[in-house]
Amino acid sequence: MAETTARRSPSGAERKRDAERTRERILDAALVEFGEHGFAGARVGAIARRAGVNQQLISYYFDGKEGLYRALTERWRALSAGVNQPDAALADVITAFADVSQAQRHWVRLLVWQALEGDQAEGEQQFRQAMVDDLRQRQAAGEIAPDLDPAFLMLLLFGATLAPTLLAHFAADFTGLAADSPEFRERYADQLRKVVARLS
Amino acid sequence: MAETTARRSPSGAERKRDAERTRERILDAALVEFGEHGFAGARVGAIARRAGVNQQLISYYFDGKEGLYRALTERWRALSAGVNQPDAALADVITAFADVSQAQRHWVRLLVWQALEGDQAEGEQQFRQAMVDDLRQRQAAGEIAPDLDPAFLMLLLFGATLAPTLLAHFAADFTGLAADSPEFRERYADQLRKVVARLS
DSSP states (O other), rough: OOHHHHHHHOHHHHHHHHHHHHHHHHHHHHHHHHHHHHHHOOOOOHHHHHHHHHHHHHHHHOOHHHHHHHHHHHHHHHHHHHHHOSOOOOOHHHHHHHHHHHHHHHHHHHHHHHHHHHHTTHHHHHHHHHHHHHHHHHHHHTOOTSSSSSSHHHHHHHHHHHHHTTTHHHHHHHHHHTTHHHHHHHHHHHHHHHHTTTTT | HHHHHHHHHOOOHHHHHHHHHHHHHHHHHHHHHHHHHHHHOOOOHHHHHHHHHHHHEEEEEEOHHHHHHHHHHHHHHHHHHOOOOTTTTHHHHHHHHHHHHHHHHHHHHHHHHHHHHTTOOTTTTHHHHHHHHHHHHHHHSSSSOOTSSSHHHHHHHHHHHHHHHHHHHHHHHHHOTTSHHHHHHHHHHHHHHHHHTTTO
């Protein structure tokens, strides 16, 4: 009977999938809350309400606010590593970062909060130095001119990549387009490509 | 007698100078308070305490929080117009902006708050469009290649210019130097010059 089927206890695989979905829903809610209020201002209760779960479940899955933050950082690093493909052309990597940062506005807001609040997530330095090493390898391979300094250039490119999100009001005033409109994104990517092409 | 001299009532010029000094002290305090807490979070009482003046004096000089904000915006525009000299080379203008934004960290923080809070100061759009027009004139004069779009390039350059302040934690991780150290500033200016030189 249908009712029996509906009431049967879920298989191990289903339980695992459900747990994974809940975990992701909590992380999505946490990203929005952290992005809106910063780490200090974020409330675990608000995250639970936004995710539609019991607050105790957040403690169970993530061991509270710090654990959530660490899990979000790990998720961002995985996303970022997926974008930063050593075999792709630098212009493709840079424009992909610009796209990701526009799609992940809450993450960029969180980065700004970190800068405003002087916070530093664990292991960030190591992660960021590895990105400079990647750029150094591109320089060795001839993608970047020898007179440019990868460490400083990296910062310059990050500033340029995050500008449409960090400075959305500047973007709109300069161009007359909303920074998150498809036309803006396409034209900005085009400019990034042209500038990157001039770095070799 | 010395005491008589000390007690004589101040001349009109002295009173004006004192008033000007007090006004500037209030503005300096307001910039720090707005930079730390954003417009919404800033408290006029805290600004008065920081400036060492009576809160009523702020109402008298500036007509409250909105008036303070407008006065700060005007002061920033005057500073910005001083940097954006049409006769200077673009590389000089860009590196001067980078210097000003590092010296005026509280102002840059305030810009970020505007972005986070979705605020927009009055007249900003017009002011920013005028900056794009300046860049367009530089393009017409041959300082910028014809295939670059001044409106989008302006945003890209702003992102690069503000990066050491907006992303101070990135700057330190990438380069191993504090973003406000003289060595960092000099080397970053050098990179900005090299990138700008490639835009023509």
